Amino acid sequence: MLLAALPLCLAACITDPASTEATRSTLPDKQEIDLPPAPPRTAELDAAAAREHQRLVAAFGGEYRSPQAQALLNDVINRLAQATERPGERYRVTILNSPTVNAFALPNGNIYITRGLLVLANDTSEIASVLAHEMAHVITRHATDRQELERTATLVNRVRADVLRDEAAALALNTQGRVAIASFSRQQELEADALSVRIIARAGYDPYGATRFLDSLGRTTAIRAAMLGVNANAQGMDITATHPSAPERIQLATLAARQIGAPGMGEAERNRYLLAVQGVTVGDDAAQGFVRGAAFSHPKLGITFTAPEGFVIENSRDAVVGFSPEGGRAMRFDQVKLEPGQSLEAYVASGLIDGAAATEVQALTIGGQPAATSTSKSEGWGYRIFAIRSGGQTYRLTYAARELTPAIDQQFRQSAESFRRLRPQEAAQLKPLRIALVTAAEGDSAETLAERMVSDAPKTERFRVLNGLQISDRIFAGQRYKVISD
Secondary structure (H helix, E strand, O other), X not given: OOOOOOOOOOOOOOOOHHHHHHHHHOOOOHHHOOOOOOOOOOHHHHHHHHHHHHHHHHHOOOEOOOHHHHHHHHHHHHHHHOOOOOOOOOOEEEEEOOOOOOEEEOOOOEEEEEHHHHHHOOOHHHHHHHHHHHHHHHHOOHHHHHHHHHHHHHHHHHHHHHHOOOXXXXXXXXXHHHHHHHHHHHHHHHHHHHXXXXXXXXXXXXXXXXXXHHHHHHHHHHHHHHHHOOOOXXXXXXXXXXXXXXXHHHHHHHHHHHOOOOOOOOEOOHHHHHHHHOOOEEOOOOOOXXXXXXXXXXXXXXXXXXXXXXXXXXXXXXXXXXXXXOOOEEEEEEEEOOOOOOOHHHHHOOOOOOOOOOEEXXXXXXXXXXXXXXXXXXXXXXXXXXXXXXXXXXEEEEEEEOOOOHHHHHHHHXXXXXXXXXXXXXXXXXXXXXXXXXXXOOOOOHHHHHOOOOOOOOHHHHHHHHOOOOOOOOOOOOOEEEEEEO
């Protein structure tokens, strides 16, 4: 893939069959694209793909079940396949149970889309553009080519380091290899973007769907960056970043669409898409626990705590991480395993921060549960660590600050002391957020509809991005819109 994980003008125009056929007749012939030969399928390759499938599904929280969304994706992928240069290629779409916005493909035609991406897309032509992008990677054998380039770079680097004993040259060569591979990947992304626009247009979808989706992706990234207090374009400063910037992709996708025709051609199928994603989970699910503002609660583990004041926290499969907007403080919450017979005090005193000796080791009780804490310093940062035993598990809270002043340390302590067991009725009330549809009435605006949403981000901007609306776009009475509801 292809889409950077972590993030529309309305395009509800549906052409009639005659119009669609006329559109298709003006498109470039499929044979104009010079493609590599399709690799033969073997039992060995199929077995390797099956293993990779299981690994990917597990890494992204498992498979997400949404019959209506899956049915739409299957219909779209079959329609797109007939519009490609290789209509006989087989594809399978799997929805991953992850709130991140991501999609990728395996060389055998397995395509993966996160539920976070389903939430962000706003009509069928947009999701078709994502699927077509992944299909383009399969058709052009990008994954295989990248693997070969990485394998060659690794081999050359190992020979230089191990055989010639030239570690300095090996390091330089490794850096050069990373830059070359990243550049290769960025070119792949742009090639897949261009090919995907052609595919969705041939299939009768609005070729501008890719532009709208990429715009929403960039705006979502900007909202998240603003919440975290970081530069949304910071990733683009890394020369080894594998994806072109969102503005570059939007510009080139728009150019590709304009070469096909003017806006208004092809199907968008907005209402069909909205009905398909109604009820899809937004953000965390019960298996991961829930972030609500500065609080994290896990109904299955039966625990909750609140981050220090001003922190923005994010949940993942392995940990909850948080940052202060100014970047001078951070935290991590996770589970740990102690050695047999090891006490909590011995654990926090065991040098958990590399190169730093633990000090101020103390046993205490937090939320009625046994706990221990310690401090340490390393490379200009100060750390406050807590270990808490609860419900047969040991949890670790690690706080860090560039300057661990008494005031900041007190904030860290207050956060750790908010840890407690959830009451059964509290755990029962914790439910995932979901996509709901509302029908606008006369006089409704983006602001009034946004007030119906549950969101940690600024509600109005979140609503606009969720529905592909620019700030100048009107709300139309009788039209459906997505909101985030509990």
